[in-house]
Amino acid sequence: MYTEREIIIELPREYKKLQEFLNSQGLQVPLNMDYAYGFYHGSEIIACGALVGDMLQGIAVRPDYHQEGMAAKVVSQLMKKAIELGRENLYIITKPTEICSFISLGFKEVAIAQPFAALLEWGQEKIKDFRDNLKKIAQGKPQEAACIVMNANPFTLGHLHLIEVAAQSSPWLYVLVVEEEKSLFPFKVRLDLIKKGTSGINNLTIVPGGKYVVSSLTFPSYFTREEDLAKAHASLDLEIFIQHIAPSLKIKTRYVGQEPYCPVTSVYNQVMADLLPKNGLIMEEIPRLMVNNKIISASTVRQLIREDKFSELKDFLPESTYQYLMSSAAQSIIKRIKTSEGRH
Structure with missing residues (x-):
């Protein structure tokens, strides 16, 4: 009993x-x-x-x-x-071998990343709503478009360089912005800075990432072994991209920046390089932009803020991001950055 x-x-x-x-x-x-x-x-x-x-x-x-x-x-x-x-609406991340147990309770499959994880949802089909919204966004836009997924915490000249390279090489470019509120710069601020920093690029659409782009739904950390964590995360997130996002936006190529610092992002790029070609998609990895022999990165910008080296920020940021950081609106974020130690 x-x-x-x-x-x-x-x-x-x-x-x-x-x-x-x-x-x-x-x-x-x-x-x-x-x-x-x-x-x-x-x-x-x-x-x-x-x-x-x-x-x-x-x-x-x-x-x-x-x-x-x-x-x-x-x-x-x-x-x-x-x-x-x-x-x-409810979601569950489980092992692929356990899917049937949850299907019988009314859950529906969103994506499977063998052998690591499966994402299931219950209630209204939110993944269908997400796909339908992407299809509306893509109406009237060219086939074989390109895509970048970015957090932009904050938006730097490195992000801008990646977008410019991809836009110049593509009939249309979609930038999917990570919407999860786990960054020092809030989503609305990050989205606004990307829009302002790319206002001169005409073949570009900026799209909020929602629940299905690098979010808690696609990070199965609570059941995987530590050594498999990054690969499981990447695999599930990329399966959602392959199955739902790329077809809806008519995407052929995904652009990424080289990752010299973050081990998790490096593993993510490695998994992407393996999975995308197997599914008829192209991955283009672009070298990082450098200034004064330093790689431009958002983490470097945040470190300069922690060290009160605001005079050096102009070398790393578009004018719109720099002006925002100099404004009173950014003061609460700057305080958070100075008291934080995390990478994001």
Whole structure:
């Protein structure tokens, strides 16, 4: 026999038990959990799961209970709680071998990145809405377009150089801007700086990335081993690009900048170089722009801000980005940069 109840994650002993159980199943504890639920044999967790925003995460079942439908029971409880909270669309990242368990509960496949991860959604088909919106954007625009995905935290002369090279070589260029709010520069600011910095380029459309471009949905960090993390992230994100984004925008070529600093982005580019040609797409890797023997990068710009070297920023930034950083509107962001240590 077993019992079931909410796991009170605010209680240290409850959180520790959840952490120990997930670790024993090769999983990490999800960050920013709103709600967790568990099935118990005595005082020991035998199955659990968590709700994080609109995502179901940390779903695990002890091996000797796999035949008792525990995963479905956990997911059903999390879905019930999500509906109570008014969340009409839910997402789950699972292993490809586990897809059937969730399809039977009404989830639909968005993308599969073998052997790492599959992204599923429940509720309205948001991926269909996303595709339809991209198709509307692409109406009347040329075939064999090009694409760049960028965060631009903030928008630099390096970003501008990449866009100019791609635009000069393409009938039309789409810049998909990462919308996830995990950067020091908010999305609306990043989007505005890209638009202002590229105002003179005529064959260009700037598109918010939404949930399906380098977002939490495409980062299966909570169930992969550390050494596979970057590859799993890249594979799932690129499968969504290949299956949904490229066909909708009539994209033939994806441009990227060389990545000398960030290991995760470097792995991402390596996976892209493997996957895109296999699916009839082209990847073009462009050398980074340099000034005074320094590679121009957003991380370098943020470091100059931390060190109060504002006089050096002009060498790295379009005039519109520089003027923004000199304005009162940027002061709160500058304060955040000075107290942060992360790469983004």
